Amino acid sequence: MTITVNGAWSFVSAPNLHPMQVMIKVKKSGTAPGFLFVSPYTFFGAEMIGQTGSLIMDQAGNPVWFRPLPNRFVQNADFRVQLYKGKPVLTMWEGTISGTQSANPNLPDGDAEPGAFYLIFDQNYHVNHKVSAQNGYTSDLHEFTITKRNTALLTALKQVPGDLTPYGGPANGFFDNYSVQEIDLETGQLVFFWDVLTHVDPADSMLPASSAASSNGIWDCFHVNSIDEGPNDTLLISMRNMWAIYNIDKKTGNILWQLGGKRSNFTLGPNASFSWQHHARHRSDNRVSLFDDACCATRTSPPECQAHGLVLALDLAQMTATVDRTYYHDPALFVPSQGNVQLLPNGNQFIGWGQEPYLSEFANPGNTTTDPSLNLLYDVQYPSQNLSYRAFKNEWVGLPKDPPSVAVHITDDIAAVFASWNGSTETAAWRVLAGAALDCLEIVTVRAVRTGFETEITVQSEGPFYQVMALDGAGHVIGTSAIVRGEHDDEE
Structure with a gap:
């Protein structure tokens, strides 16, 4: 968080x-x-x-x-x-x-x-x-x-x-x-x-x-x-x-x-x-x-x-x-x-x-x-x-060329996806993709409204692979993160 x-x-x-x-x-x-x-x-x-x-x-x-x-x-x-x-x-x-x-x-x-x-x-x-x-x-x-x-x-x-x-x-x-x-x-x-x-x-x-x-x-x-x-x-x-x-x-x-x-x-x-x-x-x-x-x-x-x-x-x-x-x-x-x-x-x-x-x-x-x-x-x-x-x-429009950043923490079958894009002024929302293999990711969250610098998005998916896409106000994809493997939180 x-x-x-x-x-x-x-x-x-x-x-x-x-x-x-x-x-x-x-x-x-x-x-x-x-x-x-x-x-x-x-x-x-x-x-x-x-x-x-x-x-x-x-x-x-x-x-x-x-x-x-x-x-x-x-x-x-x-x-x-x-x-x-x-x-x-x-x-x-x-x-x-x-x-x-x-x-x-x-x-x-x-x-x-x-x-x-x-x-x-x-x-x-x-x-x-x-x-x-x-x-x-x-x-x-x-x-x-x-x-x-x-x-x-x-x-x-x-x-x-x-x-x-x-x-x-x-x-x-x-x-x-x-x-x-x-x-x-x-x-x-x-x-x-x-x-x-x-x-x-x-x-x-x-x-x-x-x-x-x-x-x-x-x-x-x-x-x-x-x-x-x-x-x-x-x-x-x-x-x-x-x-x-x-x-x-x-x-x-x-x-x-x-x-x-x-x-x-x-x-x-x-x-x-x-x-x-x-x-x-x-x-x-x-x-x-x-x-x-x-x-x-x-x-x-x-x-x-x-x-x-x-x-x-x-x-x-x-x-x-x-x-x-x-x-x-x-x-x-x-x-x-x-x-x-x-x-x-x-x-x-x-x-x-x-x-x-x-x-x-x-x-x-x-x-x-x-x-x-x-x-x-x-x-x-x-x-x-x-x-x-x-x-x-x-007033400023920032268009970073570096990709968005993503990190994922998994507890049971719930994934907390953290998305940010340093410098992007045009990101209005996030799309989350997940899947069991790198080449078969599917959309699990169509649109999550951006909240501050970093947005936390909860998804029902064990992944273990995740990716986020930044969406502008019209819903267009303006940036795509790398694919990451979710990290399982340790349980007592």
């Missing part, structure tokens, strides 16, 4: 898969269609529930596709659906996040360790592309976006030696420098490169250079965590530790304007200020959305302000920024790192709460701190201290 052990799923037909089990806290009408996309992991010293990897769930919290990683010290991030050459694909970062493998990591918390890369999967769950940052930079976990030009915009990271004493750090220190890179996915050619240290003054960082003392002399002064394409060949770039969002001209590399931080070109209206933010995105009508962590200088820093989704309206003539919408969690969350805000096709807002183990969907009007349950339509909690850098809701 399908069971959960310490908050993780276990399946008879897929014994190697142990994704985390989530709890649905709020479920109201009005949510957008789609599946949930998360990449669970946790920090060193915390209990990891289930396996790390990439997980698609339905809105009831059932796994749809799970790709586990070899151990908890390898993670995925930024797992979502994008378009490549007009077709839907899955994209993700894979590597090790500093702070997950040791109590004393060699890099600042949240950095990508060397050797990381990005993956693009087709609808059959086959890897089409494996991509790495260039020019000696490490592929960074924060952003991997496929453009309409079939190129990839990504964040990349490199430690650059430097004298940090002018900033209050060590003489023989390092800048944790970032670059924005654009790579042609067909040719692998680097077509755009923007070096942050060349264009942004580290002195404007909100993270003191003295923090380098606790991270091998490396000062994480910028911490770039999102890139978004804008109009007129511009890029919107969020830098967490600058408390600022930059609009740059790709042709010249110049900063056109800065929102927030020490050199903001905008006057920020009441409650429009933000700090330690993530996931800046263009919205219509000169608006910008972001996840305002409002906390913290380090993972162990005390909470500052309540995290929330934030949409700002920009007046580019008067250079002012005012609050358009806010999205607060109920109960309040204080989020030291990570997070995102996604605009859904129906206008709803989908929020991954980063280091706090939640994802939520809100109706577009949002809410305030005084009424945080207003417009909260859907809320999911992960087990224990599991977290996901970002969380997304996307």
